[in-house]
Amino acid sequence: MKRKKSVSDWIFVICNTIFMVAFVIITLYPVLNTLAISFNDGIDAVRGGIHLIPRKFTWQNYYTVLHKQNMITGAYITVLRTIIGTLLALVTNALLAFIVSRKRFLFKSQLSLFWVITMYVNGGLIPVFLLYKNLHLTGTFWVYVVPGAVSAFNMLVLRTYMIGLPDSLEESAQLDGAGYMTIFVKIISPLCKPVYATVALFVAVGQWNSWFDAMLYNRMSDKYTTLQYELMKLLSSVMQQSGSADSMRNSSNSITPASIRAAATIATMLPIVCLYPFLQRYFVTGLTIGGVKE
Numbered sequence: 001m002k003r004k005k006s007v008s009d010w011i012f013v014i015c016n017t018i019f020m021v022a023f024v025i026i027t028l029y030p031v032l033n034t035l036a037i038s039f040n041d042g043i044d045a046v047r048g049g050i051h052l053i054p055r056k057f058t059w060q061n062y063y064t065v066l067h068k069q070n071m072i073t074g075a076y077i078t079v080l081r082t083i084i085g086t087l088l089a090l091v092t093n094a095l096l097a098f099i100v101s102r103k104r105f106l107f108k109s110q111l112s113l114f115w116v117i118t119m120y121v122n123g124g125l126i127p128v129f130l131l132y133k134n135l136h137l138t139g140t141f142w143v144y145v146v147p148g149a150v151s152a153f154n155m156l157v158l159r160t161y162m163i164g165l166p167d168s169l170e171e172s173a174q175l176d177g178a179g180y181m182t183i184f185v186k187i188i189s190p191l192c193k194p195v196y197a198t199v200a201l202f203v204a205v206g207q208w209n210s211w212f213d214a215m216l217y218n219r220m221s222d223k224y225t226t227l228q229y230e231l232m233k234l235l236s237s238v239m240q241q242s243g244s245a246d247s248m249r250n251s252s253n254s255i256t257p258a259s260i261r262a263a264a265t266i267a268t269m270l271p272i273v274c275l276y277p278f279l280q281r282y283f284v285t286g287l288t289i290g291g292v293k294e
Contacts, residue, residue: 034262038062042259061263068234074227077141079271081226082207085145089203090196092149097158098184103167112159115152129216138217141224144207154199161195162188201276208272231264 005013032052037045038061040054049055065071100108122128129138137143165188173183189196211228218224 035266037259038262038266040259042256045259046256061259062267064260065234065263065267068230070222070225071227071230073222074225074230077144077224078208078227081141081144082204085148085207086200086204088145088149089151089154090200093151093155093158093199094189094192094196095184096150096155097162098180098188100155101159101162102180112156115155119152132217139221139224140218143217144210144213144224144226148203148207151203154202157199158192158195161192165191204275205272208268227268231268234264235261 029052033050036050036052036054039057039059040050040061041056041058042061044056099105100111102108123131132138132143132147137146169187169191170183173187178186209228211226211232214224214226214229215232
């Protein structure tokens, strides 16, 4: 029988509901406010009072942002580096994690310790720059994806998940004549979809939001600029000219620094926001429960 809720239960449910609603409002309000300002006329937004709904709707802010110099090129390079960088990082880290997670691998403890040390110690900015220069990575697209192909943190996350998989799955496959590559592709990888999705999201967000490497290694080449780097330059110019709104207005007198900043922010964050729901469904555990009966 269903237990009747007591007064304390009802108090808990009400307080919990109020807290969660307030938390959602606090979390979403800055994003929705930025979205409203991005769709509002810039001069009208200077008056203030824009909260969740634009007072004077316009597309002019987005038109101005998307027609800025190098913005389309930056968007193309950013999408390309996100796709290639995520796939490359996922494949390399998964293969390394599979090797280190095998019990018969002789140097798994030593290699794991070595990778952990690299998470806390690095050569510094100048030695890294000189290394990339000597490897002819500077001034090229590959400086965005090759250095991040292997990540100690992502590899350890994958390795930890693979170690938790039942050994019986691998042993049964080996009895049927399967090699390590077959085991990795057909047995381990399908069971690692949740952790693959998690790592892919980590890498994709990092690649999409990265701008410092573009400024450091490809600053003189507009051919390999990125969307976030162009956004950084746009926001820097906005901050410098924020004291004089007239200097940022266009011929229609509807653009201001705040409206351009809001439109640029929404334009760059939208792809990741749209990608997240498709990966979220893989954030589950227990896929191997019931797969093996000990």
